[in-house]
Amino acid sequence: MDIKKLPKTEFAAAVAQIAGERNIDVQSILDSIEAGLISAYKRDQKEKGIEVSEETNFQVELSPESGSFKVFEIKEDGKKVDVTPPGFGRIATQTAKQVIDARIKQVEKDMVIASFMDKVGTLIHGNVVKIEPTKILVNIGKAEAILPKEEQVKNERFELGDRKLFLVKSIIEDDETEKRDIILSRSDSEYITRLMDREVPEISSGAVVIEKIARSPGIRSKIAVSSKQPGVDPVGSCIGQKGSRIQSVLNEIPENEKIDIVLYSDDIKRFLVESLSPASDVEVVSIQGDKAEVTVPEDQLALAIGSGGENIRLAGVLAGFDINVTGAPPKKSS
Numbered sequence: 001m002d003i004k005k006l007p008k009t010e011f012a013a014a015v016a017q018i019a020g021e022r023n024i025d026v027q028s029i030l031d032s033i034e035a036g037l038i039s040a041y042k043r044d045q046k047e048k049g050i051e052v053s054e055e056t057n058f059q060v061e062l063s064p065e066s067g068s069f070k071v072f073e074i075k076e077d078g079k080k081v082d083v084t085p086p087g088f089g090r091i092a093t094q095t096a097k098q099v100i101d102a103r104i105k106q107v108e109k110d111m112v113i114a115s116f117m118d119k120v121g122t123l124i125h126g127n128v129v130k131i132e133p134t135k136i137l138v139n140i141g142k143a144e145a146i147l148p149k150e151e152q153v154k155n156e157r158f159e160l161g162d163r164k165l166f167l168v169k170s171i172i173e174d175d176e177t178e179k180r181d182i183i184l185s186r187s188d189s190e191y192i193t194r195l196m197d198r199e200v201p202e203i204s205s206g207a208v209v210i211e212k213i214a215r216s217p218g219i220r221s222k223i224a225v226s227s228k229q230p231g232v233d234p235v236g237s238c239i240g241q242k243g244s245r246i247q248s249v250l251n252e253i254p255e256n257e258k259i260d261i262v263l264y265s266d267d268i269k270r271f272l273v274e275s276l277s278p279a280s281d282v283e284v285v286s287i288q289g290d291k292a293e294v295t296v297p298e299d300q301l302a303l304a305i306g307s308g309g310e311n312i313r314l315a316g317v318l319a320g321f322d323i324n325v326t327g328a329p330p331k332k333s334s
Contacts, residue, residue: 018104024107032100032103033062035099036095036099037060037096038059038060038071040094041083044085058073059072071083110180113180116143116182123165123198125165125166126145127139127162128162129144134149140184143182146184147184151184151188165195166184166191169188187215187218189213192249197210202238203225203238208237211225211264216310216314218257220258222317260277262277273294276294276296276311279300290321295328298327301325301327
């Protein structure tokens with residue numbers, strides 16, 4: 001509907017002004033008002049003790065010029081019956097105002113959320129504003145985002161007002177309500193990837209590449225890196241002088257989570273050895289299909305397996321094998 005063609009009645013002028021100021025389609029406002037009037041009519045009838053079946057079809061005819069309206073019940077044969085109650089105008093006016101206010105708030109929220117579309121996959125700081133059993137609400141500036149239970153790190157505790165770093169994971173939309181939400185994460189592997197990209201200039205420049213990553217949130221992460229530039233040590237670049245770079249990453253993840261930076265290799269056996277870091281003197285005995293047999297000295301066995309088996313499990317995810325490790329007796333000195 002062309003706003004310029006609307007007669008300048010009070011109602012039309014008000015709708016046109018709201019549409020122009022908020023960049024909302026005029027018809028969208030009118031549709032919302034009509035839906036609100038039907039809800040108000042049903043509520044009014046219920047308050048008068050008149051039961052309205054959910055199956056009953058109603059239609060509102062609203063004049064965009066004057067704001068006048070009529071409520072019709074649509075019979076099974078398609079016949080329209082005017083059921084507009086006497087004195088319904090006052091309720092209708094209140095309803096229209098509430099609907100427009102709600103519509104404005106939703107559009108403004110949608111516009112803010114739309115501005116975050118190009119931030120998906122990036123890191124953002126936010127303050128915890130509400131803690132619920134299934135989610136945490138986080139203020140991220142002009143918008144409020146959701147940290148769902150499944151995107152939280154197990155055993156990581158939050159307090160109201162906590163300021164944390166989050167990954168903007170996605171923006172989801174409910175098809176029924178058309179409501180859109182910004183979804184955050186602290187457990188996704190991409191969170192670690194983005195942290196490394198932020199703290200290691202060689203990664204952001206492309207000189208060092210994160211080839212693979214395996215993460216058990218809150219426990220351990222393993223990152224396999226390679227160099228695309230001669231003379232650049234990928235592992236050393238990620239760790240930094242005196243561990244400064246990796247420490248900056250560790251400062252942004254749960255306190256007890258460890259990070260292993262390992263050298264990626266196209267040589268499967270060599271990569272298997274690297275993936276079991278921090279265990280040393282690893283030997284690959286055999287590889288059959290997706291299964292690998294390796295041995296380590298007895299004093300390295302606990303390191304290779306890791307607490308709760310996490311080290312060997314993540315090494316398997318990183319290298320793509322089901323790894324079985326056994327302790328080897330110390331080699332006899334000649």
